[in-house]
Amino acid sequence: MSARSRTAEQAEDGAGSWKASLPCSKAEAEALQEDISPLALLDEPPVLMSSEPDPARPDEWRLDAYFAAEPTAEMLAMLQALAPSSAGAAPTVERVEARDWVTLSQQGLEPIQAGHFFVHTPAHRDKVPADSIAFEIDAGRAFGTGQHETTSGCLVALSKLKDQGIRVSNLLDLGTGTGLLAFAAMRLWPTARAAASDIDPVSIEVTEENAAINQIRVGRGPGHVELAVAAGLEHGRLRQRAPYDLIIANILAGPLIELAPSVSKALEAGGRLILAGLLDSHAGAVAAAYRRHGLMLGFRVQHGEWPTLVMRKRKSLGWR
Structure with a gap:
C-alpha cells in the first residue's frame, strides 16, 4: 500500500x-x-x-x-x-x-514540461496538452518525479536523441527511482526492450505501481520493462541483457564515477549514455571517468547548476 x-x-x-x-x-x-x-x-x-x-x-x-x-x-x-x-x-x-x-502537497507541485514530455501528479490530470507524452507520477516514496532539474534534464536529453533520429532497441535505466525515465524512453522507442533497476526495493515497488498507472507493460519482451533490485550492474539479468544501446544513469557524481568501468563495458559500440545527478563542479570529473573507457561527449543539457551529459561509446573499441 x-x-x-x-x-x-x-x-x-x-x-x-x-x-x-x-x-x-x-x-x-x-x-x-x-x-x-x-x-x-x-x-x-x-x-x-x-x-x-x-x-x-x-x-x-x-x-x-x-x-x-x-x-x-x-x-x-x-x-x-x-x-x-x-x-x-x-x-x-x-x-x-x-x-x-x-x-x-501534490496540489502544490506544478506539472513539468520537458522536451516531448508532460509530467504531472493526479491533481493535474485535466491539464495535459494534446501534443505531449504525458505521465502521471505520484510524489512521495521515490526519486524522479520530474520536478528536479536532473530528471527534467534527462527528459530533454531523451527528446533530443529521438529528434536526431537515434534508434534504440535495448535500454537500461540505472537507478530508476519512480520509473519515469525508463517509461519516457519506451514511449519514444516503443518496440525496444527495457530494464529498470534500483538499489532501493521501495523504488522498484513504486516503479511497478507507476507502470500500471501509465499503462507500461512489465516483462522481458519488446515493448516491456523488466524490473530489478540491484546495486549498479550487480544482477545476473542486467548483465545477460547487455550490451545496451542506451543507458540512463541519473544517480550522483560519486557513484557515477565508481560505476564507469562496468557501465561503459555494458554499453555497445556506438551506444549512448545519459549521465545526470551531478553539479557543474562535478561534470569534468564524471566525463573524464567515462572518456577513460572509450566514451566521448555528444552534447550537454544545462538546467540551472545541474548538467546532463550525453556521451557516446566509440565504435572502434567494442563493448567488451
Whole structure:
C-alpha cells in the first residue's frame, strides 16, 4: 500500500497527525523534492513539505514533516539529517488536525514540461496538452518525479536523441527511482526492450505501481520493462541483457564515477549514455571517468547548476 493511501485512510478514520518543523536552506528544500531517504523506508513515511516563509530572505526556508503518529527521537534525527544547516536547532513538534497531507502537497507541485514530455501528479490530470507524452507520477516514496532539474534534464536529453533520429532497441535505466525515465524512453522507442533497476526495493515497488498507472507493460519482451533490485550492474539479468544501446544513469557524481568501468563495458559500440545527478563542479570529473573507457561527449543539457551529459561509446573499441 502506498504512503498516499495510508495517509488518506488515516484522515478518513479521524486519526490525528503530528508535524515536526525545522529551518532549512533553499538548496536543502529543493533536494527534498527528489529524495527523502531514509525516511522513505519507514513503514509509514512522513509527508515532507517545504516553504519560503519570508521572500525577503530567499535562502531561509522551512521544512515541515507530517507523521501519522508522534515521531520518535530516531525519526526526528533522520529528519534533521535532511537539513544539515539546522544543526543545533531542535525540531518543533506539535499535534495537528488529520488531513491527507500527500494530496495537499501534490496540489502544490506544478506539472513539468520537458522536451516531448508532460509530467504531472493526479491533481493535474485535466491539464495535459494534446501534443505531449504525458505521465502521471505520484510524489512521495521515490526519486524522479520530474520536478528536479536532473530528471527534467534527462527528459530533454531523451527528446533530443529521438529528434536526431537515434534508434534504440535495448535500454537500461540505472537507478530508476519512480520509473519515469525508463517509461519516457519506451514511449519514444516503443518496440525496444527495457530494464529498470534500483538499489532501493521501495523504488522498484513504486516503479511497478507507476507502470500500471501509465499503462507500461512489465516483462522481458519488446515493448516491456523488466524490473530489478540491484546495486549498479550487480544482477545476473542486467548483465545477460547487455550490451545496451542506451543507458540512463541519473544517480550522483560519486557513484557515477565508481560505476564507469562496468557501465561503459555494458554499453555497445556506438551506444549512448545519459549521465545526470551531478553539479557543474562535478561534470569534468564524471566525463573524464567515462572518456577513460572509450566514451566521448555528444552534447550537454544545462538546467540551472545541474548538467546532463550525453556521451557516446566509440565504435572502434567494442563493448567488451
